[in-house]
Structures are given as C-alpha cells and as structure tokens.
Amino acid sequence: MDLVDSYVKAVAKALPEGQRDDIIGELSEDIRSEMEDKQQELGRPLTEEEQEGLLRQRGNPLLLAARYRQDQKSVAFGRQIIGPVLFPFYVKVLSFNLGLTFLVVAIIFTALAVSGQKVGFNDILSTCLLQLFIQLSVVTLIFALVERHLTKHPDRWHVKGMGGKFRLDLNIERDIQLGIGSNFREVSRFESLSIIVACAVAIGWMTAVQNFPILILGPAAAFLKLAPIWYQIYFPIAALTALEIVRAIINLVRPDWVRFRSYYGVFVQAAGLVIVYFLIKAGHWVEAANSGASGAVNFASTVEIINQVFLYALVGTAVFSGVMILIRVMRLVRQSHGHNGPAGVGARAKEGN
Amino acid sequence: MTSYTVSHTVCSVHYMTPGTDNHELFENLRLELRRGSLVLAVLAALRKEHYGYTLRKTLSERGMAIDEGTLYPLLRRLESHGLLVSEWREEDKRNKRFYKLSADGKEMLKQLLTEWQGINSSLNGML
Numbered sequence: 511m512d513l514v515d516s517y518v519k520a521v522a523k524a525l526p527e528g529q530r531d532d533i534i535g536e537l538s539e540d541i542r543s544e545m546e547d548k549q550q551e552l553g554r555p556l557t558e559e560e561q562e563g564l565l566r567q568r569g570n571p572l573l574l575a576a577r578y579r580q581d582q583k584s585v586a587f588g589r590q591i592i593g594p595v596l597f598p599f600y601v602k603v604l605s606f607n608l609g610l611t612f613l614v615v616a617i618i619f620t621a622l623a624v625s626g627q628k629v630g631f632n633d634i635l636s637t638c639l640l641q642l643f644i645q646l647s648v649v650t651l652i653f654a655l656v657e658r659h660l661t662k663h664p665d666r667w668h669v670k671g672m673g674g675k676f677r678l679d680l681n682i683e684r685d686i687q688l689g690i691g692s693n694f695r696e697v698s699r700f701e702s703l704s705i706i707v708a709c710a711v712a713i714g715w716m717t718a719v720q721n722f723p724i725l726i727l728g729p730a731a732a733f734l735k736l737a738p739i740w741y742q743i744y745f746p747i748a749a750l751t752a753l754e755i756v757r758a759i760i761n762l763v764r765p766d767w768v769r770f771r772s773y774y775g776v777f778v779q780a781a782g783l784v785i786v787y788f789l790i791k792a793g794h795w796v797e798a799a800n801s802g803a804s805g806a807v808n809f810a811s812t813v814e815i816i817n818q819v820f821l822y823a824l825v826g827t828a829v830f831s832g833v834m835i836l837i838r839v840m841r842l843v844r845q846s847h848g849h850n851g852p853a854g855v856g857a858r859a860k861e862g863n
Numbered sequence: 864m865t866s867y868t869v870s871h872t873v874c875s876v877h878y879m880t881p882g883t884d885n886h887e888l889f890e891n892l893r894l895e896l897r898r899g900s901l902v903l904a905v906l907a908a909l910r911k912e913h914y915g916y917t918l919r920k921t922l923s924e925r926g927m928a929i930d931e932g933t934l935y936p937l938l939r940r941l942e943s944h945g946l947l948v949s950e951w952r953e954e955d956k957r958n959k960r961f962y963k964l965s966a967d968g969k970e971m972l973k974q975l976l977t978e979w980q981g982i983n984s985s986l987n988g989m990l
Contacts, residue, residue: 535951536915539957543917568930568931577933578936
C-alpha cells in the first residue's frame with residue numbers, strides 16, 4: 511500500500527458511509543494528479559519524503575474528512591467540549607458502551623423477572639440512569655481530552671505510520687480489545703495516550719466494582735453478589751491492564767517499537783485466554799447475597815439464569831480470543847518471512863510492518 | 864472594485880492597528896470575505912467543464928487559490944443544490960469526476976454576478 515492509499519484510507523474511515531467511495535475516488539485522483547504535476551516539474555519520480563510532504567500539506571485526515579460532513583454537531587457546555595470532528599466517533603463509542611451496558615442490565619432484570627422476583631419500574635429506571643451517568647461522564651471526559659489534544663496539536667499525525675488505519679480514528683475500545691494495528695511503521699503517540707487514559711479508567715472502575723457491586727449488578731446487588739472467582743482474578747486482570755499502561759508508555763517514548771507492541775499483543779491475548787479459562791472453570795459467577803438457606807432458595811433460579819448467560823458469554827470470549835491469537839501469530843509469522851529487516855523487539859519497523 | 868481591492872482595503876485597515884489579536888481578526892474577516900467570492904469564482908470557472916484538480920489549478924492561476932478540503936465539499940454542496948452536474952469519466956486511463964454548470968447554475972451565476980456588480984459599485988461609491 512503506497513502513501514497515497516494510506517492517506518486516502520485514513521480519510522475514508524472518518525467519512526459518512528454513503529458518500530465514502532465517491533469522495534475517496536475524487537480525493538485520490540486529486541492527489542495523484544498533483545503528484546504527477548510535481549514529477550513533471552522536477553523531471554523525475556518523487557521521493558517518499560516529497561510524497562509525504564505533499565500529503566502533509568493536505569492536513570490531518572480527520573480534519574479533512576470532517577469538512578465533508580454536512581452535520582456539524584458538537585457537545586458544548588458553555589464552551590465547546592467535543593467538536594464536529596470527533597462528534598461522530600463520540601456518538602459511536604457512547605452508543606456501543608450504552609448498548610452493551612443496557613444489554614447487561616436487561617439480562618439481569620429479565621433473569622429476575624423470569625425467576626419470579628419482583629422487579630419495580632423504579633429499580634429499572636434508577637439502574638439505567640446510574641449507568642447512563644457513569645458512561646456519559648467517562649466517555650465524555652476521554653473525548654474532551656482527545657478534543658483538547660486535537661485542537662492544540664492538529665499537525666500531530668503520521669503519514670508513514672497510518673497503513674490505512676489512521677490512529678486518530680478514536681475507536682479506543684476496539685483498539686484495546688482487539689489490539690488491531692500491527693501494520694504500522696510507528697505507533698501513534700495519540701493512540702498510546704488514549705490507551706493510558708482508557709486503561710487507567712478501566713482499573714479505577716474494576717477497583718470500584720470490587721467494593722460497590724451495585725455498579726455492575728444494579729439493584730440486584732441487594733440480593734446477588736459476585737462469586738469469589740471475580741475477586742481472585744481481580745489482581746491478574748489489574749496487573750495485565752497496568753502492563754498495558756507500561757507498554758503504552760514505552761511506545762509513547764519509542765513509537766518505532768512496532769514489533770514490541772505486536773508481540774505484546776499476543777502475550778496479552780494469551781494471558782486473557784488463561785484468565786477466561788479460570789473463569790469458565792469456576793462454574794458460577796454470581797451467587798445469592800443472602801447466605802442463609804432461605805435466600806439461596808429464593809434466588810436460586812435467578813442465579814442459575816444469570817450464570818447460564820455468563821457461561822455463554824465466556825465461551826464466546828474464549829473462542830474469539832483464540833481466533834485473535836491465531837490471526838496475530840499468523841500475521842507475525844508472515845511479517846517475519848516477508849521482510850528482511852531486523853525482526854527483534856526494538857528494531858525499527860520496516861514499511862508494511 | 865475587485866476582490867483584490869476589497870482585501871487590500873481590509874489589509875490596510877489591519878496594519879493600522881498592530882497586535883496578534885488584530886492579525887487573527889483580520890484573518891477571520893479575510894476568510895469571510897473570500898468565502899462568498901469563492902462560490903462565485905467556482906461557478907464562473909465551471910462554465911467550462913473541469914475535473915477537480917484542473918479546476919483547482921485554474922482557480923489558483925487566476926489568483927483564487929483554494930485547498931481541496933474547501934473545494935470538494937463546496938462542489939458537493941453546489942451539486943446538491945442542482946447548480947452543478949457531474950459525471951465520472953475515464954481520462955488518461957484514470958477515472959475522473961467532471962463538473963460543469965447546470966441550467967439552474969447558469970441562471971444562478973447570472974443573478975449572482977448582477978448582485979456582485981451591484982455590491983462593487985455601491986462600495987466604490989462609499990470608498
């Protein structure tokens with residue numbers, strides 16, 4: 511993939527889907543025409559640095575894409591917090607998070623209702639509002655920080671390191687969970703910063719859940735509690751997340767350590783799979799909060815339904831992690847066969863790495 | 864009075880009052896002034912068929928340089944208003960999107976030019 515394709519793909523990611531192909535076709539044509547003109551003027555092909563220079567003149571792909579958007583929505587409290595450039599990504603991340611959260615809440619309440627427990631409208635409403643408040647605050651805070659960064663440093667982006675996956679696409683969750691992006695010649699500092707913030711928030715949330723299970727169980731925390739396995743795996747998960755922060759800090763200082771991130775990605779995915787294995791092995795993930803016999807009997811079927819859902823989710827996660835490890839390993843093997851450059855950790859990554 | 868005289872006048876006013884804030888203000892006012900003129904320039908240039916890059920070059924050669932991040936969204940907007948028509952065609956073994964004025968666009972350009980000339984003569988009378 512050449513630099514032009516790389517740049518154009520980075521723009522495409524932030525474009526409205528309906529107009530994407532059209533805009534990209536035109537933009538790509540414009541860039542190539544300009545490069546041809548320049549080549550004719552110089553009487554020789556452009557060097558990579560010259561091509562990069564021309565692309566940099568066009569500006570940050572995210573900002574360029576935003577100019578094609580007709581909906582210039584933003585979030586503002588007095589002054590603008592999230593501008594039109596990031597707004598579509600903000601809505602996407604928020605919708606995903608809220609969708610997932612409400613799905614969990616719906617499962618818990620359905621399980622309660624099916625098992626004959628009384629579910630009040632107020633309980634549902636207060637749980638939903640609490641989750642809405644938490645998600646809205648955290649996601650808005652992260653995006654506000656990113657917006658601040660983007661406003662202060664609109665020129666901080668890499669042409670070489672994009673590989674069609676410009677690192678300001680802000681799909682933070684996807685980046686953390688899937689770790690996509692080993693195809694870069696440099697790890698974007700913006701991505702590293704985002705990961706540090708997101709992982710710090712994740713550790714804070716996990717720690718809070720330990721003491722306040724209501725954050726995840728809602729009002730069901732009055733009669734349900736997390737099984738001991740969650741407390742046992744808290745430290746491994748927290749340690750893994752903390753290691754991810756360390757990795758991001760290292761890549762912040764050395765963005766050229768691309769392979770280090772790739773190898774680390776395999777390690778994290780494998781460690782995650784081990785944790786999922788122990789979780790599945792535990793057999794149950796919530797239990798009745800009241801340890802007395804009557805409590806256990808009253809909520810037995812609720813607990814059973816929720817545990818069943820957990821089992822399906824964990825098995826799904828295990829399969830997904832297994833596939834991801836396979837993909838990552840295959841990619842690493844392909845890269846080490848396809849490139850003659852230094853392959854070790856810390857080696858300067860070559861093009862297409 | 865041309866767009867040059869207008870921007871030159873604003874420029875002179877600007878340099879009378881020093882300071883960074885004034886420079887920023889001047890930039891904002893200059894951009895505002897240009898924005899309206901660009902639509903007219905693009906419509907006028909598209910009396911003849913062009914694809915994006917040649918249109919950009921033509922405008923630049925005539926002293927109305929415009930970056931692609933402004934031009935292409937503007938072309939889209941004008942097309943969505945029915946003032947331009949476009950078609951993808953192959954030229955030099957590459958697919959290019961050619962634009963030209965539609966019948967409505969020609970009519971609009973005529974009206975806008977009349978308006979522009981009216982503004983120019985009014986300003987000339989004032990300055």
